[in-house]
Amino acid sequence: MASPKARIIFRKGVWEENPVFRQILGICSALAVTNLMTNTLIMGLGLIFVTAMSNATVSALRKVTPDRIRMMVQVLIIASYVMMVDIFLQAYLPEISKALGPYVGLIITNCIIMGRCEGYARVNPVWPSFLDGIASGTGYALVLLTIAFVREVLGFGSVFGVRVLPEGWIPWTIMVMAPAGFFMLALFIWVAYTVEKRTTRPKS
Template identity: 50%
Template sequence: MKNSKMLTVLKDNLWTNNPIFIQILGICSTLAVTNNVRNTLIMSAGVTFATALSSMTLSAMKDLLPRKVRMIIQVVVMSFYVILLDILLRAYLPDVSKQLGPYVGLIITNCILMGRAEAYAAANKPLMSFWDGLTSGLGYMAVLVVISVIREILGFGTLLGFRVMPEGFVTWTIMIMAPSAFFFVAMVMWWAKTEQAKRETAKKEAKK
């Protein structure tokens, strides 16, 4: 019983209700960090960490939470985890912290955190909320990594910093700039929605 519920949440957050291409949340960071796979991985790991833990914390305190200050407390909890992450990065991974610069702090503005807290953690048990936040973060990560792989290869000719394109390759400046992420987010949405519509009709056909 529990297992199947967890699977549903997993499938929901990775595919049928993916935060990027269905809920269209967290697009700002999608545009900003996806020109390089390494930063994308760290950033989306940070988002996953913050979403999972803040969802769990908020779910644990939901019975004590007065409605009047619900939003304020949510923001306090989320910024707590984001600042904690920032401090840890600065102390133990100074290079990464320097490269990500302001983006770590900007995780707090990522709508996925608030979205999951409102949509799931407010009505579910802490462990399931943790699982929901974790899988939401993974759904976000999956899309971002796909986009960043294409952008890094075309924009820098490298993958995770290793040269993959031949020497004479002319890099595509536009891939490094935010606008190109728009093209790719749009194409991912297009592909995902077409695919989902196809499966939907296939399912209906099968039922007939």
């Protein structure tokens, strides 16, 4: 795990090529599930699992997949893993499965996974592809958790359902509704780009 190559893959996935705020991919679910941290965490773990496994599978089949139908093959591989996640959630975490609703199924069309399969796994061996999937998924999950943290604290006064702000706190209802999702993601992108400029300036 600690090989230098793995470290590079992780640094790229989590920060340098972070799927959410660098490539603006997969933001549908980034906005929809981030009003509660528990839901966000499950969603993030699901995405990490699906990205890593489908990356590995696409990579293992890369030599036998005809180029013309590769998109279809990739979609089917992704859909199979998403189905596993969905069945698992329904069996063990029925409440969260209900709260996430269609967004579990929508992992299929999450462009992060498709992007990693197409851009990385198709031309790389199995193990690095697997790591790359985990790294991209982690990058996605971290951004989502940050956004969800702010939204849940301000919107409900709690973190993972546990109260952290005093009873007198008046919840900002807007934070759990749709517009705040857009604003928070915009703010996050703003901050990330600004930090990026600060850190790269000395080099150039």
